[in-house]
Amino acid sequence: MSKFFITTAIDYVNSRPHLGTAYEKITADVIARYMRLAGVPTHFLMGNDEHSLNVFRRATEQGLDPKAYCDQMEREFREVWQRLDVSFDDFIRTTEERHRVGVTALVERIRAAGDIYEGHYEGWYCNSCEAFKQEKDLVDGLCPVHRTKPDWITEKNHFFRLSKYQQPLLDHYAQHPAFLQPDVRRNEILNVIQGGLDDISISRAGQAWGIPLPFDAQSVVYVWFDALINYISALGFGAGDEAFDRWWPASLHVIGKDITRFHCVIWPAMLMSAGLDLPERVFGHGFVYFKGEKMSKSLGTIVDPLDAASKFGPDPLRLFLLREFAYGQDGDFSWERFEDRYNSDLANNLGNLVSRIATMAEKYCGGRLPVPAAEPGRLAHVAAAAVASYRAAMDAFALQDAMAAAYSLVDAANLFITETEPWKLAKDETNAARVAQILYEVAEALRIAAILLLPAMPASAAEILRRVGAPKPGAGHRLGDAVWNAAGGRVTLKADAMWPRIGEAKKK
Numbered sequence: 001m002s003k004f005f006i007t008t009a010i011d012y013v014n015s016r017p018h019l020g021t022a023y024e025k026i027t028a029d030v031i032a033r034y035m036r037l038a039g040v041p042t043h044f045l046m047g048n049d050e051h052s053l054n055v056f057r058r059a060t061e062q063g064l065d066p067k068a069y070c071d072q073m074e075r076e077f078r079e080v081w082q083r084l085d086v087s088f089d090d091f092i093r094t095t096e097e098r099h100r101v102g103v104t105a106l107v108e109r110i111r112a113a114g115d116i117y118e119g120h121y122e123g124w125y126c127n128s129c130e131a132f133k134q135e136k137d138l139v140d141g142l143c144p145v146h147r148t149k150p151d152w153i154t155e156k157n158h159f160f161r162l163s164k165y166q167q168p169l170l171d172h173y174a175q176h177p178a179f180l181q182p183d184v185r186r187n188e189i190l191n192v193i194q195g196g197l198d199d200i201s202i203s204r205a206g207q208a209w210g211i212p213l214p215f216d217a218q219s220v221v222y223v224w225f226d227a228l229i230n231y232i233s234a235l236g237f238g239a240g241d242e243a244f245d246r247w248w249p250a251s252l253h254v255i256g257k258d259i260t261r262f263h264c265v266i267w268p269a270m271l272m273s274a275g276l277d278l279p280e281r282v283f284g285h286g287f288v289y290f291k292g293e294k295m296s297k298s299l300g301t302i303v304d305p306l307d308a309a310s311k312f313g314p315d316p317l318r319l320f321l322l323r324e325f326a327y328g329q330d331g332d333f334s335w336e337r338f339e340d341r342y343n344s345d346l347a348n349n350l351g352n353l354v355s356r357i358a359t360m361a362e363k364y365c366g367g368r369l370p371v372p373a374a375e376p377g378r379l380a381h382v383a384a385a386a387v388a389s390y391r392a393a394m395d396a397f398a399l400q401d402a403m404a405a406a407y408s409l410v411d412a413a414n415l416f417i418t419e420t421e422p423w424k425l426a427k428d429e430t431n432a433a434r435v436a437q438i439l440y441e442v443a444e445a446l447r448i449a450a451i452l453l454l455p456a457m458p459a460s461a462a463e464i465l466r467r468v469g470a471p472k473p474g475a476g477h478r479l480g481d482a483v484w485n486a487a488g489g490r491v492t493l494k495a496d497a498m499w500p501r502i503g504e505a506k507k508k
């Protein structure tokens with residue numbers, strides 16, 4: 001792979017990010033970090049969607065100029081992402097000039113292709129969804145998502161000839177079976193396309209908050225049409241920027257399952273109309289619920305990701321989200337499950353192993369573990385198998401399986417130490433070489449497991465590498481280092497427990 005361009009959905013800024021929003025950014029971050037670890041030049045884009053009427057209203061409620069309100073929210077979003085260790089390379093806001101340039105250029109290309117025409121829209125519009133609704137979309141006359149009555153609007157609009165792209169889209173799906181994943185989403189979208197596509201309104205009349213249509217200054221570009229274009233405007237599309245040639249098409253759009261229609265029907269049709277390449281893949285992840293409910297302020301089901309990050313650092317939360325939920329499916333968060341996993345995965349398992357190996361290496365070998373003269377034992381085979389499964393899983397975005405592969409090596413190392421009992425062998429001096437070999441092999445298994453865990457737990461995995469004597473500066477580790485005996489002999493480091501147990505300490 002010569003390059004990897006990954007994006008997430010851009011967020012409405014009418015409220016702070018909750019755990020559901022954070023789930024998307026963290027999982028995309030893990031994929032981006034994995035690609036960097038694999039040595040692939042990677043560009044990771046995130047951003048904020050600011051041209052929503054809800055944002056405009058929220059700002060007005062607070063007595064703020066909408067732009068000033070968006071500036072303030074940008075600071076809050078960036079702070080959350082920083083505290084969760086999300087490593088985006090670029091952050092776009094749809095009020096930026098580069099975005100206006102990109103939107104204007106794309107809309108003009110689509111119009112030049114004959115795919116925009118003037119019409120009259122009369123129908124429902126849910127302000128909370130920021131979406132035009134058809135009668136068949138409503139339940140008892142209400143928006144099924146927001147349980148509110150949509151507005152009936154009548155206005156002059158400009159329409160995009162989406163209907164023209166039904167067959168080209170079907171052809172594209174047939175030729176690119178991996179375009180939309182997981183398969184359940186692909187099947188939903190294929191049904192939508194096969195059911196026939198109506199042209200869509202792409203403008204709103206008489207509004208000031210948004211990007212004016214280049215050929216009708218009285219209208220602004222509909223917020224969704226505007227938002228999708230961020231993926232290319234951020235690369236300088238329309239400004240002749242070489243970043244666009246370098247990075248487009250996107251390798252992967254990571255989005256929530258509720259917005260696949262926008263990303264997998266409308267967006268590819270827009271790109272086809274403009275004569276641009278389509279993204280290679282779109283992944284529609286599931287939702288993280290809290291007590292079975294979608295996170296919502298009014299239902300009191302919001303989990304603030306910073307609550308976990310401020311108590312335990314970001315890594316236990318990141319690992320939890322990957323280990324607990326199959327990527328692509330929904331999951332339910334609870335603090336009880338979080339604490340259980342923290343204790344079982346980190347305090348009792350990985351953290352305990354790191355402490356034991358550093359303590360025994362210091363006690364029996366003065367902290368020095370040379371590469372043994374004897375042939376590598378069974379852990380070397382477990383490590384090779386774990387690395388292979390990990391890579392296969394990560395390449396398929398099966399994040400939960402990838403973490404299970406890394407943990408299979410941690411578990412094997414724990415079992416190996418229990419079975420070989422180096423503390424007993426160490427009582428007899430003639431066993432010195434055997435004891436040193438056992439400890440080296442466990443340290444080596446931990447080194448390789450830590451490399452595999454770097455995308456999930458960047459700071460903690462780097463700390464494990466330091467303690468097992470295999471530190472590298474900055475982001476110096478590569479997946480290619482996850483090979484037995486690749487790091488040579490080492491000096492281990494004994495330090496405080498990395499993850500003290502939550503709740504009552506169990507006597508060992």
Ligand SMILES: [Zn+2]
Pocket residue numbers: 126127128129130143144145146147
């Ligand atoms: Zn709605």
